[in-house]
Amino acid sequence: MSSLKDRLRADLTTAIKARDEVRSGTLRMVLTAITNAEVSGKVARELTDEDVIGVLSAEAKKRREAAVAFEDGHRPDRAAKERAEAAVIADYLPEQLSPEEIADVVRAAIEQTGAAGEGMRAMGKVMGVVTPQVKGRADGAAVAAEVRRQLGAA
Structure with a gap:
């Protein structure tokens, strides 16, 4: 049983009792996404905390992208709602890594793989090493941009 999932359920109950509509609505959506992930595929399974963090990261990314889309569409009210939901989800994600x-x-992954002189051809090799290290703690697009920057500079 996932302790993170238990915490989400307990916090949902607390949010409902406190009549916190943003938090309770967001936690309901997240728990639904977790349940959907558990029953997708050929065999239903219980998600580990790491799997739950993956679902939370995906949900947070959806909220960030939707907020940008609503801003571009001149809907600041909806963008603010998406950002509020993203903030609730962020409470359950591990501390995010800084750009540094x-x-x-x-840098360490490039050294480890010996990809320094290969340029952009080594992108997949470097991302394969970096991705498991930063899973749930950094946005994949930011990581890919940094890998491109460092490989391009090499």
């Missing part, structure tokens, strides 16, 4: 920390992880 991402750069350090990428």
